Every structure is written in C-alpha cells, then in structure tokens.
Amino acid sequence: MRGAGRSNHTRGDPDRTVCMTNCPTLIVTVGLPARGKTYISKKLTRYLNWIGVPTKEFNVGQYRRECVKIYKSFEFFRPDNEEGLKIRKECASAALNDVRQYLTEEGGQVAVFDATNTTRERRETINRFAEQNGFKVFFVESVCEDPDVIAENIVQVKLGSPDYTHCNTEQAVEDFMKRIKCYENSYQPLDEVLDRDLSFIKIIDVGRRYLVNRVQDHIQSRIVYYLMNIHITPRSIYLCRHGESDLNVKGRIGGDSGLTFRGKEFAHYLGQFIHAQGISDLKVWTSQMKRTIQTAEALGVPYEQWKALNEIDAGVCEELMYEEIQQRYPLEFALRDQDKYRYRYPKGESYEDLVQRLEPVIMELERQENVLVICHQAVMRCLLAYFLDKSAEELPYLKCPLHTVLKLTPVAYGCKVESIYLNVDAVNTHRERPENVNVHRSAADALQTVPAHL
C-alpha cells in the first residue's frame, strides 16, 4: 500500500514502483437513512487518501438527485412506487459503473459505495458485480435505534440537503421520518449466520459495539481499526506551532533551538487564550523539541511529548538557510520544488514520510476529545491536510504561520476552521513554490520566494 512507507519492487528494476498486487477493494455501506453512512464514507475516504491509498466515494443519493432534478416527497421512496424503484436501480447501476471505471482505469485502490443497500438482494447484486470485476468487498453497516442520535443526524445533515431547501424544518423532519419508514419493512441487516461468508463490520449505536466478520487483508484491517477509533462526541482540536524560535529569526530550517523573546510572549498569550476558551479536559501535546516544550511549559498544565510530532528531518540541510541550501545543493533544492510532497532530503525525510509517522497521532486524535497540539510547520501542514482533506500537492504549501492558533471543530460532513492570531509579531517562514523549478535555474530564481530574515 503506497504511503505506508513501502513500495513493491520486482527483480531487476529497483527504481520502478510497481502497484500493489492486491486487487482493489469495494467498501459497501449498509443501513437505514440517517445512520451516518455518508459521514462514515466521507471520513473513511479522507483518511485513506491521506495515508496514500487512492480512494473515492460514490454516493447513490447524489446520482438520484442528478436524475430526478426536483425532490418532491418521501413518496418517491415508497416500496410500491414502481417508477421510483426503477430510477433508484438505474442510479445504483450508474454509480457501480463509475466505480468500475475508477478502480480499473483511473488507478483507484478503494471505492466506497455509499447507499442504503438494506436488502440481501441488493447486496448480492453488488457481490456479483465485484466478483466479475475482481474486486474484494467489505461491508460497513451502521445500526442505530437511539432516537436522539437519529434526530441530531437529521438536523446536522438532512435539513441542509438540496432535497429540503423548499421546506421548513418541521416539514423536512416529518418527510424524512416517513422516508426512513419506507426502508424499515424491507431492511435485512447483515446477519452473523446468514452472512457468515461475507467480510463486514457492523457498527452498533455509534460505536458502542462492533461485530467484525472475516477481515480478509491488511487494508480491511486498517479500515476496521480506524472505524473503531472514531467517534461523534462534539469537541475541538487546536493546532498551533511553537512560539518563534532563534533559528526562525535567522531564517534557518530545522534544528532544536529555544524561543525568542517574542516566542515566549506568544506562549504566554497562548496560555491566556486556552484558559479563556474554558475547555473541559483539554489534552496538550508537544513534540520532543525544545521550542514546543518551552511553549507548553508556559501554559502551566500537564502535557504529553510525542517524538512523532518532531519537525521534518531536513537531513544534510538541517540548520541551513535557504540561501545556503541553494549554494551547496542547488540540484536538490530544485528537485524539492518540483515535488515537495515526495522529495526526501538527503539523510532526511519527505512530507510523505512525515504523514506515515503522524498516522498514530491522527489515530489518537480521533480517539480523543479536546486536544491542543503544539507542533511545527511541516507537521502542522500534514495534520491540517488530514482534517481539511487537502491533496498531496496542496499539503506542503498550506499556510501555517507562527503565533496563530487554528481551531478545528467537526461539523456535518467536514470541519469548521477558525483562525486566531494572538497578536504577537513573528517572522514569516512560509516559502511559496517559485515559478522556475528547473534544475538549471539561476540562484535569483530559486530564492525569489524566500521570506525575509535577519
């Protein structure tokens, strides 16, 4: 699996990465409406893409909306509505067709087929489809009878749906509840006995209980582990960098220096900010480098150090200024600008490596509730990319300025971001991709976007 820091090599060709010999995986959601299937699909897709597994979700509801331009009412979903059934079946087929294309022609590794799939018959159809195409199937079922959870789901994601723009809240809720009823009678949940040969996870009551059957391989095992660690309890994640450091002001990368006077000021205001937020049970995490630890110390609360949160290792370029890197390693400097995500500093790391070492941090962030992560520029970019679903191309250029806290709050299918600048001046450490990334470029071209420093 790419992005797991591993690559397959065949004999005689050590430089060419061969695609994993494993066949593609089709993840199929199962469950009544408002059980979190789309939430799970989107989150899982985001996670898999972040760790480097090309994944795409296919929401059958979207296909239906494209086909039936205007949603009238729940009547469309009545089991005796022949016209409705016909359209829904066609939409499912269209989606499966796109799945096939994605997995066989577009280099996709995992496809998430997001629909109710509540009957055994429908699931059989999907199984046959997968078999014909050489895909492995893994079902993810969400079962929930807690009326509060269902009501909250409806409020958070259904009311704002294109289906209900013309309704008021009461009408929308009433219609949606009737929609759910249409599925209830024919719902055949995955069964321990009848479906014992299928691979699946049944998530009960938003994660209180799980039934896991026949995990076939590594990717399914990772998916199960991920699904068992996520939760929907409201919380916020605060991301920030250490206060401005001595090496920052000198324009030098990496190293393990302490805070400047302004950096210490930031730490102080960070403490005030956190206190003012009035967060219950806030966990504070830092790296094992001086500058994050010094920042945390000013908060006066316990904090946990993670080696995995250490800044990207710049190898031979550690503690150099960009000007020095251009002088000593002009070729390397250009190669980095050409592919900043995959480029690995000699004797150092790449952003791709960083993502891999941050995976346990992400997993633990998913388990936790309110957390403040005090880290570093490259590390923060990786974490942010995970939460905001940024691509490998965008990731290394995400803006993560010093002395600014990002407050991330999960909402509906995504993440709300609030940026809080704590009003303490700091150098800018963000270097944009220069126009000229050619290895023969001049020093001036290479250094065009280097931010000012002492």
Place this chain on the structure above:
Amino acid sequence: SGQTLADIKHTVFLTKEQASRPQFTNSPTMIVMVGLPARGKTYISRKLTRYLNWIGVQTQGECILYIFIYLYRDYSKEPKDCVSAVFDATNTTRERRGVIISFAKEKGYKVFFIESICDDPEIIEANIMEVKLSSPDYEDCDKEEALDDFVKRIECYKTNYVSLDEEKDRHLSYIKIFNVGSRYLVNRVQDHIQSRIVYYLMNIHVTPRSIYLSRHGESELNLLGRIGGDSGLSTQGKKYASALAEFIRNQAIKDLKVWTSHMKRTIQTAEALGVAYEQWKALNEIDAGMCEEMTYEKIQENYPEEFAMRDQDKYRYRYPKGESYEDLVHRLEPVIMELERQENVLVICHQAVMRCLLAYFLDKSADELPYLKCPLHTVLKLTPVAYGCKVESFYLNIKAVNTHRERPANVDVTRGPEEALRTVPDHF
C-alpha cells in the same frame, strides 16, 4: 455469595515493569480471559503479554494485570467427578465475573474481558494435542485415550458455561473472539490501550508458518568497522546474497514474502533472490545521528561521554540527532503488526532492527535486547509452536566480520579509552 477473588482459581500474568512502576497516570487495566478449556486463553494471554511488554506499555503510565479464569473451581478433577463439579458450580459464572468486577472497582482498575469461543472440533483437537497432552495429567496415557478423556471433560463444563451476553453484559468492556478470528464482537472499548489490544487480537492468527530473519550481506562499512551509513555489499556480502538465494530455494517455502529496508545493502541482498520484494522505510537501521559512519574508536575520541552513557543504558540511550532502541521499537510496531497478519516472510534487515524484532518473538527484556547476537550471514528461522517460538539458526558458511560489541565492564564516564574500546570487534 461471599466469594472473593481468592476463591476463584486463577493465574496471573504480570507485565514485566509492573514492580518498578508504582505510579500510574491512568488506572491500571485488568484483563480477564474467559472461555472453556482448550480455547486458546493461555496462548492469547501469553502472546498479548509479550506484545504489550515489547511496545513498552508501562512507559505510557498504564499497567496491565491479567487474571486467567478457569470457569470451575477445580478443573483438574477426573471425569467421573464431573457431575459433582457441575453440581458444585451452580453459582453461575456471571456471578463469578461479578466478584472480579467488584474487586476491580474497589481497587480502581478498569476491566477488559477477552472471551474465546470455538465450536470447530478440529481446532479444539489441535489445541489439545499441542498443549494439553504434554501436561503432567496425561504423562502415562495413550494419546488417543488422553484426547478422548479431555474432550469428555470439556463436555461436562459446557452445560454450565455462560458466555458473555450481548444484553446482560452490555455495560462491560470486552472482545469475543469466534473460531480463532473469523468473527469478533467488540463492546465498549474504553481507552487507547484497549483499542490497541483489540487491534492486535484482530490481527493475530494461528496458521502454521515461519518467519526468517537475516541481516543484509556484509557491507563495505562493516569491513571498516564503521556504524550506520548506506554502503553497498562487499565481495563476501555478495557471496552471502547468492547463498541466501540458494538457501531460500531449498527451503521450498510456500508464498514467501520478502521485505527489505530502503537501504542499499538490504536491497542488494534481496536482488540476488530473484523474487519480488517489498521495501519498508521502517526497517532502516537505527539512526546514529552525529555518530553515523564513525568507527567506535572515533566515537570514543569525539564523544567519550556519549559513548559511556550509551553503555550505561543501551536501550534508552538516544544518539545526538539520532535514535534509541526504544525509538526503534516504536517505529517497528507496524512491521510487527503486519508480520502477525502475514504467513511466510523473510525479513532482510539490520543489526539493531533484527535485535528488536527478535526480542519481540523471543520475549526478551529491554536490557537483553540491545545485546542479542545477530551475526552477519546467519538466517534465523522462527516457527511458532505451542506457547512460544522455535528458533533455528543457519550460518550460510560465508565468512564475515563480527559487528557485535559486548557491554564493557567499565561504563563509567571517567573510564579510559582502553576500557571503553575493550569489546570492539576487529576491523580494517
């Protein structure tokens, strides 16, 4: 019912660091194994303990206690006493579990149940053959008779066996493992360590297989007595790679996976095998930071204090701008997890890395780990058997330098260079 924990026959497996860590930042977790005889409870307990010790659970301020439950007070009784045993155990086992839960509550422990359920007679028979029949109870018995006898015993217990119930036990934290992992039911995972335990249990299997561990062939830097770096194979190293290829061919292993690091010397070794191989950055040698590519003599010359501190605590010592063995274990964890999932695998790696992997399979402590002997040009074949691991060592008869430096007698920072360098192996 007035029963206390002492009344319930139990075995306790403790993680190694328990005694030395009285302060826990999180409440300790008590793991309770549940299940009929021959369901793999001991196997799972030991394997899980080994894994938790290796990843250093104690360093996260957590502590694991195990209680291994036999369902009945005295299960070593003869079958003819089975009836009385059944009669004896009219207190249901839910009550017995209640005793444990009260005990835990009193002490402020979290409780996590692991139940192993198996109804496949073939698996049960295999279990019995492998671990039970070697017990003193069956010393003088004919194997077939013994098996028969044991199976009858289990039947007696079945009638009163009360499995964890989805409804009645819905407030407990547990995992139910069905038929050696084809199915799992997980309820109320409370915290990080329970989540890791569940993930681990869901990845292990009992399919027979072997894991082959070897270092790369002798490298150019090995010859010069220099540590780390990224050099290619020496002449002898290349000979080893060919010998390794032949060895592997002769072993005739079904579906062998080959893994290497991202460093030249392991890749060159794998290339000689002529089969597909997978590169893992996590298998790279320990990063010696400022000491990369130095000889021990040079390290003693430039960093005598660091050199001494390393000898004082080789497991936890971190090279300046480098790594410690402890860091290495942490980065190897996904490798171990994937090794557990796989079947036949050959891992071509490095000295420190191989020591860490070996320590996991052979349950070596943090003190022993950095001094495990992993000589060049030697393949270790590990085959899980009963509750442990059989090790076979194959020296492929290609000469190589020795790279093993024993802990010197004097580890004091005031020691002289001679004392520091006493155990350095020969090199050019």
